[in-house]
Amino acid sequence: MATKPPTGDPVQDAPRVEAAPHAAAGLPAVAHTLRIAQQQMGVRRTARTLLKVNQKDGFDCPGCAWPEGEKRHTAEFCENGAKAVAEEATLRRVTPDFFAAHPVADLADRSGYWLGQQGRITQPVYLPEGADRYEAVTWERAFEIIAGELTALASPDEALFYTSGRTSNEAAFLLQLFAREFGTNNLPDCSNMCHESSGSALTETIGIGKGSVSLEDLHQADLIIVAGQNPGTNHPRMLSALEQAKAAGAKIISVNPLPEAGLERFKNPQTARGMLKGTALTDLFLQIRLGGDQALFRLLNKLILRTEGAVDTAFVDEHTHGYEEFTQAALAADWDETLAATGLDRADIERALDLVLASRRTIVCWAMGLTQHKHSVPTIREVVNFLLLRGNIGRPGAGVCPVRGHSNVQGDRTMGIFERPSDAFLDALDKEFGITSPRHHGYDVVRSIQALRDGDAKVFFAMGGNFVAATPDTAVTEAAMRTARLTVHVSTKLNRSHAVTGARALILPTLGRTDRDIQAGRKQIVTVEDSMGMVHASRGNLTPASPHLLSEPAIVARLARAVLGPGSATPWEEFEQDYATIRDRISRVVPGFEDFNTRVARPGGFTLPHAPRDERRFPTATGKANFTAAPVEYPHLPEGRLLLQTLRSHDQYNTTVYGLDDRYRGIRNGRRVVLVNPDDAHALGLADGSYTDIVGEWKDGVERRAPGFRVVHYPTARGCAAAYYPETNVLVPLDATADTSNTPASKSVVVRFEQPAAP
Numbered sequence: 001m002a003t004k005p006p007t008g009d010p011v012q013d014a015p016r017v018e019a020a021p022h023a024a025a026g027l028p029a030v031a032h033t034l035r036i037a038q039q040q041m042g043v044r045r046t047a048r049t050l051l052k053v054n055q056k057d058g059f060d061c062p063g064c065a066w067p068e069g070e071k072r073h074t075a076e077f078c079e080n081g082a083k084a085v086a087e088e089a090t091l092r093r094v095t096p097d098f099f100a101a102h103p104v105a106d107l108a109d110r111s112g113y114w115l116g117q118q119g120r121i122t123q124p125v126y127l128p129e130g131a132d133r134y135e136a137v138t139w140e141r142a143f144e145i146i147a148g149e150l151t152a153l154a155s156p157d158e159a160l161f162y163t164s165g166r167t168s169n170e171a172a173f174l175l176q177l178f179a180r181e182f183g184t185n186n187l188p189d190c191s192n193m194c195h196e197s198s199g200s201a202l203t204e205t206i207g208i209g210k211g212s213v214s215l216e217d218l219h220q221a222d223l224i225i226v227a228g229q230n231p232g233t234n235h236p237r238m239l240s241a242l243e244q245a246k247a248a249g250a251k252i253i254s255v256n257p258l259p260e261a262g263l264e265r266f267k268n269p270q271t272a273r274g275m276l277k278g279t280a281l282t283d284l285f286l287q288i289r290l291g292g293d294q295a296l297f298r299l300l301n302k303l304i305l306r307t308e309g310a311v312d313t314a315f316v317d318e319h320t321h322g323y324e325e326f327t328q329a330a331l332a333a334d335w336d337e338t339l340a341a342t343g344l345d346r347a348d349i350e351r352a353l354d355l356v357l358a359s360r361r362t363i364v365c366w367a368m369g370l371t372q373h374k375h376s377v378p379t380i381r382e383v384v385n386f387l388l389l390r391g392n393i394g395r396p397g398a399g400v401c402p403v404r405g406h407s408n409v410q411g412d413r414t415m416g417i418f419e420r421p422s423d424a425f426l427d428a429l430d431k432e433f434g435i436t437s438p439r440h441h442g443y444d445v446v447r448s449i450q451a452l453r454d455g456d457a458k459v460f461f462a463m464g465g466n467f468v469a470a471t472p473d474t475a476v477t478e479a480a481m482r483t484a485r486l487t488v489h490v491s492t493k494l495n496r497s498h499a500v501t502g503a504r505a506l507i508l509p510t511l512g513r514t515d516r517d518i519q520a521g522r523k524q525i526v527t528v529e530d531s532m533g534m535v536h537a538s539r540g541n542l543t544p545a546s547p548h549l550l551s552e553p554a555i556v557a558r559l560a561r562a563v564l565g566p567g568s569a570t571p572w573e574e575f576e577q578d579y580a581t582i583r584d585r586i587s588r589v590v591p592g593f594e595d596f597n598t599r600v601a602r603p604g605g606f607t608l609p610h611a612p613r614d615e616r617r618f619p620t621a622t623g624k625a626n627f628t629a630a631p632v633e634y635p636h637l638p639e640g641r642l643l644l645q646t647l648r649s650h651d652q653y654n655t656t657v658y659g660l661d662d663r664y665r666g667i668r669n670g671r672r673v674v675l676v677n678p679d680d681a682h683a684l685g686l687a688d689g690s691y692t693d694i695v696g697e698w699k700d701g702v703e704r705r706a707p708g709f710r711v712v713h714y715p716t717a718r719g720c721a722a723a724y725y726p727e728t729n730v731l732v733p734l735d736a737t738a739d740t741s742n743t744p745a746s747k748s749v750v751v752r753f754e755q756p757a758a759p
């Protein structure tokens with residue numbers, strides 16, 4: 001039977017390497033999609049489900065946060081969106097019998113791939129203190145257990161409420177309300193590991209931590225720079241937007257240590273031409289060294305400043321602050337040293353400059369390649385400097401485009417999932433609900449782990465995600481998690497975090513995006529916000545995996561009632577029964593959501609206001625867009641070491657592994673591979689096909705080792721290596737984080753290679 005999970009584990013990881021394809025999508029993508037979907041869902045459910053993805057009357061794809069265009073194809077899905085849907089809509093089930101057969105110690109020995117392949121969890125389960133396996137528990141008892149532990153804490157700040165970015169606006173709003181009513185701002189979220197650096201840099205420089213472009217802007221741009229992003233795998237629908245921009249005459253510069261197939265050529269499966277020939281996307285490929293982007297943009301800025309008439313002085317005079325200081329820093333940049341940091345030739349920079357100067361409308365898109373370094377915040381500020389110089393913010397076809405990850409990560413933050421909320425947000429919340437929110441800041445992800453480790457946090461509650469696998473320093477993090485009194489996971493599927501528990505643990509199974517959600521006899525919708533600030537409704541249409549599942553809003557509402565009791569004046573029961581009542585409250589607390597229920601009922605939803613984009617108004621401390629003049633930083637490598645980035649393969653969604661292939665990089669049947677430039681490999685004595693341990697080096701002197709990786713000679717930039725996350729999170733030190741944003745520097749790990757010890 002196709003829908004049966006695999007039996008053997010560890011699943012054989014035996015990587016094979018073939019030539020990389022230099023083009024993304026096309027027929028192989030369609031075939032691969034259907035195969036994976038049918039294995040999980042069977043033929044009928046596959047057809048029924050995939051036709052509803054991202055339609056105006058359908059559900060929001062649980063894959064990435066890329067927006068949907070006005071004109072939607074019947075199949076507005078991409079290969080990886082379809083895999084995300086199949087993963088959730090699978091017919092495989094994890095029942096209480098499964099937990100009876102598999103003690104926690106057994107689950108802890110399994111790969112993440114195996115755990116995920118077991119299917120949807122069907123009932124709440126509980127691991128009592130001292131027990132060796134989870135057992136079925138009623139919802140009432142589960143909430144009693146959590147309430148017991150939470151109310152026994154010495155301070156509400158000993159509790160941690162983590163959110164992964166799939167959570168709907170409604171559930172996120174309730175969760176942060178509950179946490180604040182309970183008394184803590186400990187609301188770490190996946191964003192702390194993701195675009196926090198973008199938020200930090202943008203809030204300071206343009207006054208709002210979100211991107212300033214729409215899809216329409218992309219279509220109108222003259223130049224699009226895609227830096228530190230692999231859209232072919234992680235945002236495949238973005239390739240259609242890039243294709244459309246090119247058709248209208250745009251140029252594209254890709255900045256990446258790796259030649260990513262999706263950026264080379266896109267074979268649009270929705271057009272005949274696309275299937276045959278495809279469109280070459282990249283006009284100029286800048287093969288940058290890891291962490292060299294701040295240097296690159298600094299050099300471009302220096303050259304722009306030196307070019308007669310290149311600066312938009314009218315814009316600079318009227319709308320910006322800090323130009324003089326920035327100009328001095330940029331002109332003083334030492335050419336040779338800054339160029340060396342990029343790993344590029346002068347001719348590369350000059351070619352880029354020609355494209356920059358020829359463009360009247362420029363957009364810079366970026367993702368994790370820019371956000372996960374020690375100096376990510378100054379890097380993104382330098383991108384802003386670059387755009388400000390030529391007036392490229394706040395007019396059509398131009399702007400900043402941080403491309404978000406999880407499908408509602410941006411919305412969760414808008415709803416108040418943030419450990420450092422603004423006073424204005426808390427004031428509005430307090431006024432609406434008659435509560436007194438705590439004003440001192442809470443823990444982000446890294447500080448949450450430190451708090452657990454140091455005994456300062458005792459209850460860990462996760463609204464989705466896979467905390468111990470997604471976070472850095474696996475050994476430290478897992479040990480920290482095991483010190484908790486109680487760990488609770490609201491989840492759809494099994495993962496590593498269910499096997500690394502506190503003294504007691506609960507798994508609370510929930511509805512996913514694709515599932516029908518009926519409360520008090522009425523079908524509910526939820527809402528999400530995409531990467532470009534569009535808010536729209538999502539309606540699941542599938543029969544839930546089991547009658548015992550509760551929705552995320554219902555879980556938070558019942559938890560709040562159990563914990564806060566009759567002392568809470570918040571109408572939790574009403575919220576659970578009718579999500580429109582939650583949206584009414586959101587409309588009174590969160591700016592931009594006025595008349596929420598009416599506007600979200602319109603097909604396609606509505607766009608949130610964005611002052612820099614809409615009116616060239618910059619709500620910063622200076623009231624202007626801020627130029628910043630940070631010194632250029634870049635990673636320094638000791639002799640015989642490489643800089644490792646930890647990234648995604650084509651067959652995974654963060655910690656969820658769909659399969660063992662990375663088709664666009666020519667890797668098959670295995671994930672324990674390390675991509676090394678052939679020249680570096682020769683210098684280090686690493687033969688292609690040989691096996692090596694990767695050993696992390698960090699100032700604390702602790703040995704962090706990831707054993708048994710197959711060396712693949714690959715055309716990455718010199719001095720750089722790449723391997724997949726989450727397997728390599730063992731190598732990322734907990735305190736190796738970005739300045740200001742505290743995001744783990746997971747694209748910047750100094751490593752050496754050691755032959756595996758003899759068995």
Ligand SMILES: Nc1nc2c(c(=O)[nH]1)N[C@H]1C(S)=C(S)[C@@H](COP(=O)(O)OP(=O)(O)OC[C@H]3O[C@@H](n4cnc5c(=O)[nH]c(N)nc54)[C@H](O)[C@@H]3O)O[C@H]1N2
Binds near residue numbers: 194260289404655
């Ligand atoms: N199918 C699928 N879709 C996803 C996800 C998934 O796992 N699978 N994850 C979602 C999430 S949460 C996120 S945040 C996004 C992630 O989307 P991406 O950011 O595209 O994900 P990564 O695989 O981390 O890729 C980082 C890219 O940046 C490049 N890079 C690394 N370091 C540098 C650098 O220093 N400079 C430059 N210029 N480039 C660099 C890498 O070579 C790679 O191309 O995707 C979202 N969408």
Ligand SMILES: Nc1nc2c(c(=O)[nH]1)N[C@H]1C(S)=C(S)[C@@H](COP(=O)(O)OP(=O)(O)OC[C@H]3O[C@@H](n4cnc5c(=O)[nH]c(N)nc54)[C@H](O)[C@@H]3O)O[C@H]1N2
Binds near residue numbers: 163165405492510513
């Ligand atoms: N080394 C390294 N580490 C990284 C990164 C990196 O590039 N390198 N990237 C970082 C980034 S960008 C991110 S965003 C984080 C991701 O961190 P997380 O968001 O914590 O991780 P995911 O793997 O996306 O979480 C997957 C789990 O979410 C649950 N789930 C899925 N759908 C739903 C749902 O609808 N509701 C609920 N309640 N649960 C659901 C399932 O149980 C599934 O196992 O990882 C970060 N970690």
Ligand SMILES: [Mo]
Binds near residue numbers: 190193194195404405
């Ligand atoms: Mo992310």
